[in-house]
Amino acid sequence: MTNIAYLRVSHTESLNGTSLEVQESKCRAFGELHGFKIDKVYSEVTSGGVEFRKRPIFQKILNELKSGSKLVVSRLDRLSRKVIDTLQLVDTLKNNIKKSVLQILEIFTQMEFLRSLLLSCIPC
Numbered sequence: 001m002t003n004i005a006y007l008r009v010s011h012t013e014s015l016n017g018t019s020l021e022v023q024e025s026k027c028r029a030f031g032e033l034h035g036f037k038i039d040k041v042y043s044e045v046t047s048g049g050v051e052f053r054k055r056p057i058f059q060k061i062l063n064e065l066k067s068g069s070k071l072v073v074s075r076l077d078r079l080s081r082k083v084i085d086t087l088q089l090v091d092t093l094k095n096n097i098k099k100s101v102l103q104i105l106e107i108f109t110q111m112e113f114l115r116s117l118l119l120s121c122i123p124c
Contacts, residue, residue: 002039002065002069003031003038003040003072004041006058006073006079007027007074008023008043008078010045010046011045027041027073027074042058042060042061043057048077048078048079049082062092
């Protein structure tokens, strides 16, 4: 069982509170708060619009996750900017990694997730 933090920035000079250091700090604090330790930290610089299946670092993480592992991200948009991609990821984890846990810091309650889902359906 490995607990992995996944960090992602879109640009190498991210100054909007999503820097790799800030994300790692949030992920580690979340683990401590919930009684587990982050064993590995992976990061990559890529757009949130790139599907998770096409991200080399994320593929490595998916291969390392085993039953009982935890994947921690600081915010839901670190996984993807598209709700459908995030839902596909959750489905992939459910189907391929029994009992895997996807821990999300900011969007953790069902109501928050529903709110994000509804907002994603509103045309810009």
